[in-house]
Amino acid sequence: MRQIILDTETTGFDPAEGDRIVELGCVELIDRQFTGNNLHIYFNPDRDSSPGALEVHGLTTEFLSQFNRFEDEAARIFEYLKGTEIYIHNAAFDVKFLNAEFGRLGMPQIETVAAIHDTLAMAREQYPGKRNSLDMLCERLGVSNAHRTLHGALLDAELLAEVWLAMTRGQFGLVMEHRDQPSQREGQTEVIRFDASVLRVEVASETELAEHAAYLEALDQAAGGVSLWRKLTEPAPAA
Template identity: 65%
Template sequence: MRQIVLDTETTGLDPAQGHRVVELACVEMDNRSLTGRHLHLYLNPDRDSDPEALAVHGLTTEFLSAHPRFEDVAHQLVEYVKDAEVIIHNAAFDVKFLNAELSRAGLPAFETLCAKITDSLLHARELHPGKRNSLDALCERYGISNAHRTLHGALLDSELLADVWLAMTRGQDALLMDFAEETAGGGPGMRVERFDASVLRVVPAGADELQAHEAYLADLDKAAGGPCVWRALQAS
């Protein structure tokens, strides 16, 4: 299924208080590969951002006033997410704002526009119960650099979340012994995660190795006074 990683920036915390979406970004993945076909929109909210929100995203009223209003570009979002699974970190927050914007534009709720909504925060909490699961914490946990992230931006956060999502859902290719995180009791612990044996390279035995193996089995037969367990298994 086509997957879209989505993020928004807003003027505040609650659309019921008149707060609006000021930035919307979608990053597309197809067959778990980034396609580069992004959707990125700055939006004129026709109001100022709360000081706390402005400190997070840095998008000033003056800058946003030069961009289109949501209702003028809503069709781009509708077409972009059609039939896709949409992955959002803390989906309830973004969907609440998107539904408010779509309602103003006379359009149906966001969850009816796409095939599925997946909350990556809930998924992270299931994988890492009791741990910090913010985007920054997940980047650190999975070794994804976010050093260039000084302000929150919807496009950058979507790109980071796409990398995090691929890391969280790829399956492990090794046994990981993690002594950096602490157990619930406060001491260092060991975390053994899923192991995908399909990634191991199969190296067939050579002729000399097969000959040596047969000689070893013959010695076992002689010592046991009959077929050894390996021979018995081969014969069964």
């Protein structure tokens, strides 16, 4: 499955008032693995950013004037996004702007050709009652954002990709399918024999072990102490 983690920067907060996208950042994953086939584009919006937006992203009118307009890149963007799962933090905002840009050109709405997922809604469900901004999620899940002094579409998409992987890691496990078996009858328990000796043992690398240790630290931080995983898998200290 192809996943796109997406973020935009804009001149303001409402495309109905003429605000435009000034930066698009997309990070591609296939089956939860980074591919490096990312998309990062600045746009000339033909207008100034509002003071509030400029304070967030720092992209001046003079800087943006050297780039193409959205309509010059729209077909390429649409083909890149079509048929994918798109993950966006506070998706309604970015989708509203993307649809406004595509709508000006008579192109389809993005949610008609791609599956849109809101990571903010996912975070609120997973961490109810807590602050779930991208910065707070980075802190909670052990994703370093020390280099994030201003918002940037590609930078924020890269951080969100790490956050999404951390948030959903427990949802994707080892699934063993059996085929050409009679369907299970209602009320019956199906027993499948499986010879574990045929599995190849892959030893974790030093990098993977370090990533695992960092993830456990994030679990401890989220649990406010020693996580259940450590309690169940690590021996208790000697008295």
